[in-house]
Amino acid sequence: MSKGARLSFGRRLVLAAPYLWISAFFLAPMLFIAKISLSRSVLAIPPYEPVFSRTDGLAGWIEKARALNFDAYRTLFTDSLYVESYLSSLLIAGVATLASLVVAYPFALAMARAPRRWRPFLIGAAVAPFWTSFLIRVYAWIALLKDEGLINHALRALGLIEAPLPMLATTGAVVVGIVYSYLPFMLLPIYSALEGQDETLREAAADLGASPFEVFVRVTAPLSREGVVAGALLVFIPATGEFVIPDLLGGSSTLMIGRTLWNDFFSNHDWPAASAAAIALVLVLMIPLLLHERGRMTDEEARR
Amino acid sequence: MSGEALLAVEGLCKRYGAVTALDAVSLRVAEGEFFALLGPSGCGKTTLMRCVAGFETPDQGRVLLAGADLADAPPHKRPVNMMFQSYALFPHLDVFDNIAFGLRQQKKRRDEIEARVASLLDMVQLAAQGARRVNELSGGQKQRVALARALAPGPKLLLLDEPLGALDKKLREETQFHLKDIQRRTRTSFVIVTHDQDEALALADRVAVMRAGRIEQIGTPIEIYDRPATRFVAEFVGDTNLIEGQIERGAGAWFASPFGRLPLAACDLPHGARALLSVRPERIGVLRAEENDATGLLGVVEDFVFRGETTLLRARMGDGYVLRVSHASGGAFAKSERLRLTIAPDAGVLFAREAS
Numbered sequence: 001m002s003k004g005a006r007l008s009f010g011r012r013l014v015l016a017a018p019y020l021w022i023s024a025f026f027l028a029p030m031l032f033i034a035k036i037s038l039s040r041s042v043l044a045i046p047p048y049e050p051v052f053s054r055t056d057g058l059a060g061w062i063e064k065a066r067a068l069n070f071d072a073y074r075t076l077f078t079d080s081l082y083v084e085s086y087l088s089s090l091l092i093a094g095v096a097t098l099a100s101l102v103v104a105y106p107f108a109l110a111m112a113r114a115p116r117r118w119r120p121f122l123i124g125a126a127v128a129p130f131w132t133s134f135l136i137r138v139y140a141w142i143a144l145l146k147d148e149g150l151i152n153h154a155l156r157a158l159g160l161i162e163a164p165l166p167m168l169a170t171t172g173a174v175v176v177g178i179v180y181s182y183l184p185f186m187l188l189p190i191y192s193a194l195e196g197q198d199e200t201l202r203e204a205a206a207d208l209g210a211s212p213f214e215v216f217v218r219v220t221a222p223l224s225r226e227g228v229v230a231g232a233l234l235v236f237i238p239a240t241g242e243f244v245i246p247d248l249l250g251g252s253s254t255l256m257i258g259r260t261l262w263n264d265f266f267s268n269h270d271w272p273a274a275s276a277a278a279i280a281l282v283l284v285l286m287i288p289l290l291l292h293e294r295g296r297m298t299d300e301e302a303r304r
Numbered sequence: 305m306s307g308e309a310l311l312a313v314e315g316l317c318k319r320y321g322a323v324t325a326l327d328a329v330s331l332r333v334a335e336g337e338f339f340a341l342l343g344p345s346g347c348g349k350t351t352l353m354r355c356v357a358g359f360e361t362p363d364q365g366r367v368l369l370a371g372a373d374l375a376d377a378p379p380h381k382r383p384v385n386m387m388f389q390s391y392a393l394f395p396h397l398d399v400f401d402n403i404a405f406g407l408r409q410q411k412k413r414r415d416e417i418e419a420r421v422a423s424l425l426d427m428v429q430l431a432a433q434g435a436r437r438v439n440e441l442s443g444g445q446k447q448r449v450a451l452a453r454a455l456a457p458g459p460k461l462l463l464l465d466e467p468l469g470a471l472d473k474k475l476r477e478e479t480q481f482h483l484k485d486i487q488r489r490t491r492t493s494f495v496i497v498t499h500d501q502d503e504a505l506a507l508a509d510r511v512a513v514m515r516a517g518r519i520e521q522i523g524t525p526i527e528i529y530d531r532p533a534t535r536f537v538a539e540f541v542g543d544t545n546l547i548e549g550q551i552e553r554g555a556g557a558w559f560a561s562p563f564g565r566l567p568l569a570a571c572d573l574p575h576g577a578r579a580l581l582s583v584r585p586e587r588i589g590v591l592r593a594e595e596n597d598a599t600g601l602l603g604v605v606e607d608f609v610f611r612g613e614t615t616l617l618r619a620r621m622g623d624g625y626v627l628r629v630s631h632a633s634g635g636a637f638a639k640s641e642r643l644r645l646t647i648a649p650d651a652g653v654l655f656a657r658e659a660s
Contacts, residue, residue: 200392206378207385208406208409209381222396
């Protein structure tokens with residue numbers, strides 16, 4: 001592009017800023033982790049080798065580079081723990097994403113239809129939980145869900161149950177925790193998509209014979225698709241790698257890749273395996289993003 | 305009015321807080337009629353239309369369609385369709401699906417829908433555009449899709465909210481003919497809301513002129529133009545000269561204007577009453593002063609604009625009064641040229657002076 005060549009230095013700097021940021025704080029650490037994932041685990045500090053050092057010289061570096069291998073990745077496939085962790089993570093994140101959608105959509109709809117002057121307060125209320133620590137909010141769920149917790153107390157006081165329901169330390173508790181913690185990420189994009197909809201479109205649909213429910217199915221919902229997809233990605237991606245929630249609310253049987261990773265790093269000191277798992281997680285999570293991006297591209301292509 | 309009233313609006317009132325949008329509005333629209341609601345913005349014409357479509361609930365009064373009260377019918381149950389000013393096309397659907405929306409709602413068979421949409425696409429001259437996305441269309445094409453979509457379910461009554469408002473001038477004229485043609489072919493009653501008097505006069509069989517929530521006059525375009533019922537109608541529809549003066553009765557009726565006495569054909573105002581005489585610019589006859597005719601009022605050309613088929617003159621009369629005169633062309637005028645202007649006894653419309 002001839003136009004690109006004429007960009008001033010200042011504009012280039014502005015355009016480059018996000019790329020520099022991503023390079024420095026995402027790409028560079030990723031490269032370190034990628035390198036560790038190709039290393040071998042040893043009992044030392046740091047707990048892997050080879051460690052490249054400036055004193056090695058070029059020959060030494062080549063020597064050491066030869067020692068890099070894909071063994072850690074092989075374990076990802078041979079050790080069923082990893083495959084199961086990934087699948088279980090994807091499943092839990094998927095269920096939690098769906099549940100978030102079911103919970104968030106009505107809220108978003110109600111917010112978007114509320115009188116205009118109420119809306120800032122409603123948005124404020126939706127993000128208010130972020131003012132307190134994430135950790136404390138997840139801890140609070142322990143107090144709600146545990147055998148002697150509020151919910152079991154209430155149910156027993158009402159005489160609905162005799163023995164406490166085991167809720168804490170279950171996969172269900174993890175799903176609840178994820179839905180609760182990530183709800184605003186689902187809520188806000190959907191709200192934004194709904195709030196921006198032209199009201200006359202709904203009137204036009206009603207005018208053409210659509211009942212309020214049919215208006216929702218045929219107009220409102222399809223037009224909010226972008227918001228739903230954005231919200232789903234914003235919940236699904238971090239939820240898949242979530243560590244704190246399964247650690248606090250999950251049971252010993254709740255497998256999630258975040259926990260497996262943690263154990264590899266801090267309990268087993270197998271940094272190469274943990275790094276390989278982390279890299280694989282990034283790749284796994286890229287897939288839905290790429291699919292979404294490709295879907296959007298073909299959509300726009302079709303519109304042309 | 306031919307046939308029975310398809311739409312009857314009776315004593316409709318609607319208030320928004322302190323604002324009265326509709327003040328006891330009544331009107332009737334016959335089957336197959338092309339009816340226009342004409343008025344400046346804020347006159348209540350859109351509110352009236354939305355009451356008929358069911359998007360607004362009137363505070364008082366009734367809306368009857370073919371004799372049935374629509375009060376309890378929500379918009380989706382009214383056999384009335386609306387073409388929105390913004391067109392309100394569904395951006396997630398292509399042209400075909402937009403037009404088919406109402407037909408799918410009626411649970412029509414697939415082949416029926418396809419045939420109906422194809423014939424509508426044909427009618428609005430978009431036969432090859434069915435698969436296109438609506439946001440790829442030009443303004444004129446969108447307008448036609450909106451029209452086809454509103455006609456698709458076969459409504460008895462079609463409401464059109466400023467249907468030509470978003471089109472440029474040339475396209476608007478073309479579309480006027482098209483719209484009228486479609487109205488005739490589909491034998492649907494059209495009620496059009498517009499602030500453009502040319503549009504209302506050109507399209508409608510009858511026009512209701514509205515002002516501040518009230519109907520000032522209902523009549524054919526010719527009645528509205530030639531016999532405006534109020535000063536507002538005279539000024540709003542077309543161009544006019546409003547001449548202040550006094551009634552003189554004796555041997556016949558006269559209108560004493562600041563620049564001379566004008567004979568009146570008919571007058572029901574008493575002697576001495578203060579009145580306004582509204583005279584259209586093209587109803588004023590122009591004679592060259594040197595044509596040596598004794599009749600007519602003396603005026604001087606202050607300014608003129610050549611407009612092709614007509615020349616618009618500003619003639620300064622006695623007492624400094626300026627009359628606008630539209631003269632069927634024939635020869636140029638000169639500034640300060642002396643003219644004799646004639647106003648026939650039946651050329652004007654008389655209004656009693658509103659107490660101000």
